Amino acid sequence: MTTDRRNRAWYGKLDKDGFIHRSWMKNQGFPDHVFDGRPVIGICNTWSELTPCNHGLRTLAEGVKRGVWEAGGFPVEFPVMSLGETQMKPTAMLFRNLLAMDVEESIRAYGMDGVVLLGGCDKTTPGQLMGAASVDLPSIVVSAGPMLNGKYRGQDIGSGTDVWKFSEAVRAGEMTLADFMNAEAGMSRSAGVCMTMGTASTMASLVEAMGMSLPLNAALPAVDARRMALAHLTGKRIVEMVEEDLRPSAILTKPAFENAILANAAVGGSTNAVMHLLALAGRAGVDLTLKDFEIGGEIPLLVNCMPSGKYLMEDFAYAGGMPVVLSELRDHLRPATTVLGKDIAAYTEGAECFNRDVIHAYDAPVKPAAGLRVLRGSLAPDGAIVKPSAATDALLEHEGPAFVFENIEDMKANIDRDDLPITPDTILVLKGCGPKGYPGMPEVGNMPIPAKLVREGVRDMIRVSDARMSGTAYGTVILHVAPEAQAGGPLALVKTGDRIRVSAREGVLDLLVDATELAARRAAWQPDPPHYTRGYAKLYIDHVLQADRGADLDFLVGKDTRPVTRESH
Ligand code: FES
Numbered sequence: 001m002t003t004d005r006r007n008r009a010w011y012g013k014l015d016k017d018g019f020i021h022r023s024w025m026k027n028q029g030f031p032d033h034v035f036d037g038r039p040v041i042g043i044c045n046t047w048s049e050l051t052p053c054n055h056g057l058r059t060l061a062e063g064v065k066r067g068v069w070e071a072g073g074f075p076v077e078f079p080v081m082s083l084g085e086t087q088m089k090p091t092a093m094l095f096r097n098l099l100a101m102d103v104e105e106s107i108r109a110y111g112m113d114g115v116v117l118l119g120g121c122d123k124t125t126p127g128q129l130m131g132a133a134s135v136d137l138p139s140i141v142v143s144a145g146p147m148l149n150g151k152y153r154g155q156d157i158g159s160g161t162d163v164w165k166f167s168e169a170v171r172a173g174e175m176t177l178a179d180f181m182n183a184e185a186g187m188s189r190s191a192g193v194c195m196t197m198g199t200a201s202t203m204a205s206l207v208e209a210m211g212m213s214l215p216l217n218a219a220l221p222a223v224d225a226r227r228m229a230l231a232h233l234t235g236k237r238i239v240e241m242v243e244e245d246l247r248p249s250a251i252l253t254k255p256a257f258e259n260a261i262l263a264n265a266a267v268g269g270s271t272n273a274v275m276h277l278l279a280l281a282g283r284a285g286v287d288l289t290l291k292d293f294e295i296g297g298e299i300p301l302l303v304n305c306m307p308s309g310k311y312l313m314e315d316f317a318y319a320g321g322m323p324v325v326l327s328e329l330r331d332h333l334r335p336a337t338t339v340l341g342k343d344i345a346a347y348t349e350g351a352e353c354f355n356r357d358v359i360h361a362y363d364a365p366v367k368p369a370a371g372l373r374v375l376r377g378s379l380a381p382d383g384a385i386v387k388p389s390a391a392t393d394a395l396l397e398h399e400g401p402a403f404v405f406e407n408i409e410d411m412k413a414n415i416d417r418d419d420l421p422i423t424p425d426t427i428l429v430l431k432g433c434g435p436k437g438y439p440g441m442p443e444v445g446n447m448p449i450p451a452k453l454v455r456e457g458v459r460d461m462i463r464v465s466d467a468r469m470s471g472t473a474y475g476t477v478i479l480h481v482a483p484e485a486q487a488g489g490p491l492a493l494v495k496t497g498d499r500i501r502v503s504a505r506e507g508v509l510d511l512l513v514d515a516t517e518l519a520a521r522r523a524a525w526q527p528d529p530p531h532y533t534r535g536y537a538k539l540y541i542d543h544v545l546q547a548d549r550g551a552d553l554d555f556l557v558g559k560d561t562r563p564v565t566r567e568s569h
């Protein structure tokens with residue numbers, strides 16, 4: 001038995017401290033021999049009834065434990081803050097970094113040798129990975145898995161995506177409120193995360209592409225028995241990873257992030273992946289910038305899932321899941337180590353596609369050149385992004401007049417007024433929704449189309465903001481404008497009637513106002529008073545980095561892998 005394992009500094013001591021660490025654990029019925037130096041595996045669980053997407057994780061934790069015991073480890077499950085995307089106000093994103101702190105400090109403070117991260121709902125996966133990367137003990141992910149396909153009146157409906165569609169249909173008078181409310185239970189009818197390629201399934205797919213989970217982790221439905229088997233196998237594997245000393249720092253390398261960017265384009269993944277990959281790279285010490293996302297630009301859309309396509313995650317799983325996507329990308333993937341201790345190419349062994357309408361071949365894609373586009377210019381000196389696969393092609397090259405909403409309340413109060421001077425050519429601009437401004441950078445960038453235009457049949461317009469949007473959303477929506485308005489970015493200076501030029505092809509987002517005029521506006525500009533003056537939210541506002549750095553807190557960038565030497569008593 002290895003004696004230098006990390007847990008020996010807790011459970012291997014023959015003094016008062018060792019007595020304290022062991023004795024209190026024994027109140028759970030653990031016999032002497034489990035403290036013999038075997039790998040102690042933390043199971044970091046974001047289960048919560050307030051995070052409905054993650055409520056299946058309690059069961060999956062039991063699957064992980066079976067595998068850990070079988071491999072000769074000692075599993076210990078612990079809770080961390082859970083972030084329910086659909087339940088938290090003002091936005092779960094405000095708390096992603098708090099979860100990451102909880103995960104990091106829990107792993108570090110307890111006597112574990114490795115950790116299994118059980119996440120699912122949007123912010124839980126990146127929050128857990130960020131925390132784990134900053135401690136750098138052997139770590140592996142098991143995702144909650146997607147819900148079964150939504151069903152309504154015999155049709156498949158997708159989480160989020162069809163909420164936005166139904167809500168526009170009600171506003172256009174094409175759907176009754178009673179029908180709208182009837183769709184709720186059919187949309188979310190099993191355990192699991194959004195079954196569109198929203199942020200949760202995107203992050204699970206990228207976790208697999210980065211080699212931080214076993215193959216097939218992304219798509220198997222939450223309630224499919226094979227996910228329980230995957231949890232069991234993951235429990236076995238983490239024990240081996242501890243024995244091999246295989247840490248995130250060996251896996252989360254620049255090539256792994258590049259593979260995630262390529263995969264994000266191929267699956268039509270969420271714009272939120274940009275924020276989370278940038279923040280995670282900061283933790284891992286990998287030099288990743290917005291510019292690196294351009295390598296995804298020419299990658300075609302292969303996965304025909306909502307919001308960019310028509311199918312759902314259940315279909316993606318039955319078609320073969322991520323191993324098929326990675327196999328289609330084989331000529332582009334960078335060599336990178338995975339949790340298997342083998343190159344990512346190992347994930348494609350035996351991959352077979354069972355439905356080519358769901359996962360297209362590389363040379364017969366759903367759409368060509370589907371990756372996110374990074375835009376820059378006088379309106380976004382530090383960048384902005386747009387997702388062409390979910391946008392209207394004609395609007396990706398456009399110049400038009402701005403109509404400005406100063407904040408979310410202004411937008412909600414006025415967007416449906418019939419007297420607004422807005423045409424389909426207008427570019428809707430929303431301020432005050434960035435990391436500091438809202439705070440927490442909520443998913444409000446896909447503003448509703450003004451009611452009077454909806455009635456005329458308009459379903460898309462250019463929208464520009466410092467906000468994010470849901471991974472399940474669609475439209476020609478320019479997001480993550482940096483610096484944000486509240487930080488004094490040029491976005492703060494835009495006025496209704498200013499002309500704005502967008503070119504996704506050239507990567508341009510320009511405010512066509514002359515420098516003298518802008519200087520005069522800047523001299524008169526003042527930030528809004530902060531919305532919070534105490535607690536975590538104040539810490540967040542004071543320390544949050546801008547979107548181009550993934551909105552991590554400045555003091556959390558990087559890692560601390562030193563042993564904790566001081567005892568508690
Ligand atoms: Fe939790 Fe979509 S809201 S995964």
Ligand code: MG
Pocket residue numbers: 085122199443469470471
């Ligand atoms: Mg979301």
